[in-house]
């Protein structure tokens with residue numbers, strides 16, 4: 001073919017493509033797209049047409065001809081693509097992984113009271129930074145300061161965006177250009193790029209590692225203290241444990257050493273729990289009150305791990321040190337916002353009232369008896385018709401759930417899961433179909449079965465999950 005004949009063939013094939021406006025008109029009145037903004041529909045139309053253009057030219061190259069596209073089919077692709085994606089990108093889903101504090105799935109769920117406070121504070125002006133008694137500028141931190149003092153026994157508190165920010169702020173405020181002594185066994189990476197040595201470098205503090213990976217002694221700390229030492233830092237090894245021949249220095253001993261040498265001692269507790277969970281079968285974890293009671297100068301922890309509140313970083317400790325953190329210009333960049341404060345205040349309030357175990361979803365899921373999880377799993381199974389049960393090979397299995405979020409890493413909670421997956425409908429296919437459904441459902445695959453762990457499935461989600469499972473059979477079958 002001559003070059004001009006080739007170009008002519010191309011042109012005539014491309015003339016088969018509908019115009020953008022033509023396809024747009026066809027899809028625009030589809031009820032499924034009524035919440036989708038027009039620019040997004042236009043974009044999707046262009047994308048579908050670009051794909052179709054490639055397909056036509058490919059067909060021309062391979063066969064010398066191309067079939068005209070069907071306008072209805074193109075419109076269908078636009079509608080399905082857009083309505084599946086939905087109007088919003090950040091959206092709720094069903095966590096059937098059994099991991100209670102799943103960082104990728106948003107960690108802690110807020111309590112009803114926290115949601116209510118958040119909504120009320122967000123929909124009206126508030127006294128965020130106004131002291132109403134004197135009609136003067138007030139402090140946003142005051143709204144949770146009293147609560148935190150009473151709950152932890154500390155002299156003062158400060159809340160920032162998250163615990164990583166709290167650690168960064170503390171190091172920058174107290175140890176910029178100075179040395180911070182940390183055990184080699186605690187130079188942790190939490191994931192999501194949070195590494196203690198990196199944070200330290202960013203803060204301008206100089207890391208002084210002491211001891212070895214498995215054993216650090218008080219003498220190691222004592223020998224490392226010199227004229228440039230500004231802080232002794234203890235870090236909770238949140239997501240792993242060194243087992244076997246190990247030695248860590250108890251916080252009380254570090255406090256005694258620091259105070260004898262005039263060096264403040266800080267502990268990054270990571271999760272930061274207010275209630276002793278041992279009565280519910282959990283291993284010993286120091287509570288925030290205990291850490292404060294041990295005499296630490298600063299203690300930091302997350303708002304959205306075991307505490308069960310919104311994302312936040314909380315620092316409690318000695319008033320003069322907290323004041324230095326608060327006055328640091330960097331604090332302005334790490335500042336907590338009013339929605340978080342409203343949710344955090346309500347979360348802390350539950351601990352003060354004493355109903356945290358019943359009202360805070362994280363604690364409720366952690367302490368829910370196995371029998372209650374089993375009842376929920378049975379309810380889910382009962383909602384499936386016998387033909388769906390057979391098609392999915394659905395059975396209830398006992399298993400182990402995890403706390404997650406770098407909290408209580410070795411703990412495995414007894415749980416009950418609905419297991420699905422057969423030769424015809426293998427687990428990985430069911431997993432993909434559930435993930436792309438509405439709402440998405442996230443389970444975990446173990447030994448060729450997809451497990452839907454009922455410890456993290458909410459009661460209100462049981463009927464929704466049953467519907468999603470039923471749809472699997474009617475669409476994939």
Ligand SMILES: *Cc1c(COP(=O)(O)O)cnc(C)c1O
Pocket residue numbers: 162163164165190194235236237238239268269270271301302303304312313405406
């Ligand atoms: C989780 C964790 C952090 C980070 O806390 P975020 O609130 O996620 O920023 C820091 N230190 C330790 C020990 C942790 O476990």
